[in-house]
Amino acid sequence: MKRRNFVKSLALASAGTPILLNEMKIQSIGKKLFDVAGFAEDRVLVIIRLNGGNDGINSVIPIDQYANMTIQRSNVMIPQASALGLTTEVGLHPKMGGMRNMYNDGKLGIIQNVGYPEQNRSHFRSMDIWSSGLIDNPPSTGWLGRQMDVDFPNYPDAYPNTQYPDPFAISMGYETSSTCQGLMANFSHAVNNPFDIYNLASSGVLDDGTYYGSHMDYLATLIDQANAFGAQINDAANAGSTLSTMYDAGNPLAVQLQYVAQMISGGLQSKVYVLNINGFDTHDSQVSAVDSTEGTHAELMKRLSDAIEAFQDDLMLLNLEHKVMGMTFSEFGRQIASNASLGTDHGDAAPLFLFGSCLDIDIMGSNPVIGNTVVNQAGIPMQYDFRDIYASILKDWFGVSSGEVQTLFEHSVTFYPLVTPCGVGINEEDLAKEGALIYPNPATSNATVRFTAGNEWVKIDIFDINSKHIAEVYDGTLSQGRHDIPMKLKGLPAGQYIVQIKKDSGIINEKLSKMK
Amino acid sequence: MPDQNPGNGVSLSMTPYTGPWTKVEAGHLLRRTMFGPTNQQMLDAVTNGMAATVTALLQIPAIAVPVAFHPDETIAAFGSSWVDSVYPTDPVAAQTVETARLMSLGGWAMDRINSEQLTIAEKMCLFWQNHFAANASLDSRATYDYHMLIRTHALGNFRQFVKDMTINPNMLLFLNGATNTLYSPNENYARELLELFTIGKGPQIGPGDYTNYKEEDVAAAAKIMTGFLVDGLRSDTVTDVTAVFTPILHDTSTKTLSSHFGGATVPDNGANEYADFIDIIFQQDEVANFICRKLYRYFVNYDLTANVESTVIAEMANTLIASNYEVLPVLQELLSSEHFYDISVRGALIKGPLDMLYSMLNGTESAPAFDLATDYEMQLNMYWLADTMGQAYASPPSVAGWPAYYQEPSFSKLWVNATHIKTRFDVSSWMSIYGGIPVNGNNWELDALTFLDNLSDPSVAATVIDDICDVFTPKDVDAVQKLILKAILTNSLPDFEWTLQYNDYLANLGNTAFSDPVKLRVQLVLARLFQMPEFHTI
Known part of the structure; x- marks a missing residue:
């Protein structure tokens, strides 16, 4: 029957019947993923889906394989001179300057040849597999949704509540991500623009004592309740800020990542953000006929790389780098040999990117081996199982025990050290040195910012939430120790501001609320 | 409860309305x-x-019969009626066929509601479905007959309706009339006949005395109606399910009713005795x-x-x-x-799930027009969505019907809660802007372009919004809300830009480069409107 599929695709918050219960064999009761004490508490995972099947060979270029690549895919191949070398053997697509920079800064990780056994080359089926992390069982739950079901068994009925006021995950766009599909509902809240959730201006009609009025009032109350997540997201977006100037407003992925930064910095407690970029199904015109470094795929790589670089830059400026890591995935790579239409067809394994400042890898795995003869329909064999990547992230980034992680998957999980114990073990005093205190806050006409300096140059500025420079507070050298710098706020419109303290030793951003 | 007193300034007159007719x-x-x-x-x-x-x-217009569309229907040919077909002999196979027939019934019922015919028929059928609130029996032919009985009597004689319903096989099965015999009287139907179907239960004014009838009437009524069996269920040879009166199972004693019925006696009258009793009930105003x-x-x-x-x-x-x-x-x-x-x-009721779903679809003249099986599947999806929101047609939660129609003090407020309203939003968004219901590679979404084209003056933005509000809301929509809707329609451009855009579309019919942007604007307006409380009242 079609019911389940339809209801699932609708991602109804209240899919009425527990139709899938008997299909779920790998449930477990364990420690809460997002309830772990300490370091993992406020960590965020950003997932970017490369929809359509990304050509891994032209993304992460095996420089040592050029001789045979010429045999296999000369019409789409990136000229060796154009590849952006990371090592002598591995290069990036020439449009991926941003991610090359991140690699050089230790903020980009590449895992080679990620796939799964007996690769399915249907977009739909393979995306289901990647989203669910299930191969043998029906993909009725997402790999993240499954863990969230363990943690929050009464979702969505009992949520939001005071302990969990925010959605557990955000899907950027209009669709909820199937990675977050739980048994009864999708754990993600679809957000196209966090400043505009549902955008339900309240109706002019209030309860005027008529039957109609009483119902309007009743419905409006329900709508408010249904929109509780929307209001939280709205509030976070308004409270948050974004500081990077690298976002390109013409790059949809960059716009969405900027929204994500805005929400995270605004204090939204969502643990997962899923984004999507379409267009990777490059059967034809993957590259321009006159220049293989241009074309559809080049544009996609540029968008991806530029957007991630801007996002990482923003996280650094916002002092949030230690809280956020990212991952890309695509339903499959493409075949080794190109076709005659300047394109490539559905293949098997492909590289997967991780990004963030807490990575423990640079390049994991070896270049794919390109043979010297064209084998019809050959793809890149898998070296790493994507489920093990998921499992390792759950364990090291979210702190789920290996035993508990194992219960989420069908296969015997192998863990890889992908993430450092970033931010763990820093003592409170060190942390205090990296912070600042603004008092009073909210403030009316005057406020003071307190922080420590180490006999160094310090510049203090106030920005508005659109990163527009509002005022300079201080510019000079300060002695070792604690300092209290007064700020005059008279004349500033009421609203949220960022006080930025730039020191030789780093940048601190603190929020300031100005009242009338 | 509203604190309004309908006695003040409210017309309670039943004389014909002569005011404005707009x-x-x-x-x-x-x-x-x-x-x-x-x-x-x-x-x-x-x-x-x-x-x-x-x-x-x-x-009440005539309608087509439900037909076989599902591969599990192995008796009736695809596209032909199964309502007079036998079942397979093997019980497992018969159950499989029954499932297919139930799905056919569900899709058929929804298809009837998804109609643009000017008739009260479907609202009346739902009314009686709620009144004689029986669930489907294990034989869809009987379930179908039950529906057709409702339809036949929808505007007809209530007394005859009750009589026919009393010996309807589906009802005999549902309320145990089919096991009500001289040797083992079963009061189930007798009780509901009095309590829910005809005279109603009043306040209890004495032991076993419910103002309008007494417990002894229930007992007498059960005896009066003994002797009916149901024949042909899931039969592999008989093409119809029928009620059969079996004299030896009938209680031939003379039954005496309580003082609420004037102590009337009901002597043995075999297969017609139940009708004699119903005539007595109907003597009570x-x-x-x-x-x-x-x-x-x-x-x-x-x-x-x-x-x-x-x-x-x-x-x-x-x-x-x-x-x-x-x-x-x-x-x-x-x-x-x-x-x-x-x-x-006006606007005094909150829409039930079926009203919410099909006002959205019918108002935009949207009906699936793919192949037979796909259309049935799509209507079935609507059936299940209504179920998810609390109203599965032909499957009321109890013999009293849906609580929203009787439960004081909330009544129609019971149709919605914070979860249901979210579901309503999700479904309406899906139907208007996110691509519609996908079945067999086809999508059923609201027909925004046809809807727009049939409005009074589609090229004038303000008129479009007025018309849309007229179609979907019971009272005037607030002026600010209308401006917001208009801004969505025009993409916040001056109104004339909408006129130009619409005229360009008309001048280039069939060219999606022109029609798609127009369609999208209307879809966005609809999606927004469906999230306004006004749309959910009636």
Whole structure:
């Protein structure tokens, strides 16, 4: 029957019947993923889906394989001179300057040849597999949704509540991500623009004592309740800020990542953000006929790389780098040999990117081996199982025990050290040195910012939430120790501001609320 | 409960309404009697006037039978009727066929509601479905017959309806009439006949005395109706399910009723004895009051104040009795009355799930038109969505029907809660902007372009918004809300830009480069409107 599929695709918050219960064999009761004490508490995972099947060979270029690549895919191949070398053997697509920079800064990780056994080359089926992390069982739950079901068994009925006021995950766009599909509902809240959730201006009609009025009032109350997540997201977006100037407003992925930064910095407690970029199904015109470094795929790589670089830059400026890591995935790579239409067809394994400042890898795995003869329909064999990547992230980034992680998957999980114990073990005093205190806050006409300096140059500025420079507070050298710098706020419109303290030793951003 | 007193300034008159007859009043009539009118139907109703529109509504059109569409239907050929087909001999195979037939019934029922015909038929069928609230039996042929019985009597004689329903095989199975015998009387049907179907249960005024009947009447009624069996269930040879009177199982004693029925006696009359008893029940005028209250709550307002009881209900009951329990004259009077058009009752109900779904679909003239099986599947999806939101057609939660129609004090508020409202939003967003219901590679989404083209003046943005609000909301939408909707339609451009865009589309019909942007704007307006509380009232 079609019911389940339809209801699932609708991602109804209240899919009425527990139709899938008997299909779920790998449930477990364990420690809460997002309830772990300490370091993992406020960590965020950003997932970017490369929809359509990304050509891994032209993304992460095996420089040592050029001789045979010429045999296999000369019409789409990136000229060796154009590849952006990371090592002598591995290069990036020439449009991926941003991610090359991140690699050089230790903020980009590449895992080679990620796939799964007996690769399915249907977009739909393979995306289901990647989203669910299930191969043998029906993909009725997402790999993240499954863990969230363990943690929050009464979702969505009992949520939001005071302990969990925010959605557990955000899907950027209009669709909820199937990675977050739980048994009864999708754990993600679809957000196209966090400043505009549902955008339900309240109706002019209030309860005027008529039957109609009483119902309007009743419905409006329900709508408010249904929109509780929307209001939280709205509030976070308004409270948050974004500081990077690298976002390109013409790059949809960059716009969405900027929204994500805005929400995270605004204090939204969502643990997962899923984004999507379409267009990777490059059967034809993957590259321009006159220049293989241009074309559809080049544009996609540029968008991806530029957007991630801007996002990482923003996280650094916002002092949030230690809280956020990212991952890309695509339903499959493409075949080794190109076709005659300047394109490539559905293949098997492909590289997967991780990004963030807490990575423990640079390049994991070896270049794919390109043979010297064209084998019809050959793809890149898998070296790493994507489920093990998921499992390792759950364990090291979210702190789920290996035993508990194992219960989420069908296969015997192998863990890889992908993430450092970033931010763990820093003592409170060190942390205090990296912070600042603004008092009073909210403030009316005057406020003071307190922080420590180490006999160094310090510049203090106030920005508005659109990163527009509002005022300079201080510019000079300060002695070792604690300092209290007064700020005059008279004349500033009421609203949220960022006080930025730039020191030789780093940048601190603190929020300031100005009242009338 | 609203603190309004309907006695103050509210017309309780049942004399024919003679006030303004505009889209507002016509829309009220059509929304209450149909599952969502179109703009054109409202305009036609204005042109034709109230009386002619009411008369036109009060007809029950003929309909097609449900047909086989599912591969599990192995007896009836694809596309042909299964309602007179046998079942496979093997019980497992028969169950598989039954599942296919149930799905056919579900899709068929929804398809009837998804109709643009000007008729009260489907709202009446749902009313009776809620009144004689039986679930499907294990033989879809009997379930189908039960529905057709409802349809046949939808506007007909209530007394005859009750008689026919009493020996309807589906009802005999549902309330154990089929196991009610001389040797083992079963009171289930007898009790509901009195309590829910005819005279109603009044306050308990003594031991076993419910004002209108007593426990002893229930016992007597059970004996009166003994002896009916159901034949042909899941039969591999018989093509119909029938009620069979079996004299040896009938209690031939003379039954005596309580003082509430004047101590009437019911002597043995074999297969017709149940009808004798129903005639006795119908001698009590409370039967008319009981059913008229239900009609009032369904079509007008849930709030039965003392004023309404003593005026509107009393007048309706008089009409029903005077017409020998014909239902049509009562509805004719009610739907033409001053009270029905009083501003106080407009928007007084919250839409049930079926009304919410199909007002959205019918209002935009959207119906699936793919292949037979796909269309059935799509309607079935609607069936299940309504189920998810609390209203599975032909499957009321209890023999009392859906609580939203009877449960004080909340009544229609019971249709929505914070989860249901979210589901309503999700479904309406899906149907309007996110691509519609996908089945077999086809998508059923709201037909925004046809809808737009059929509005009064699609090229004028403000008129488009006025029309859309007229179609989907019961009262005037706030001016600020209308401006917001118009800004969505015009993408916040000056109004003339919409006119240019629409005219460009008209000049380039068939060119999606022109039609898609127009379509999208209308879809966005609809999606927004469906998330406004106004849309969810009726």
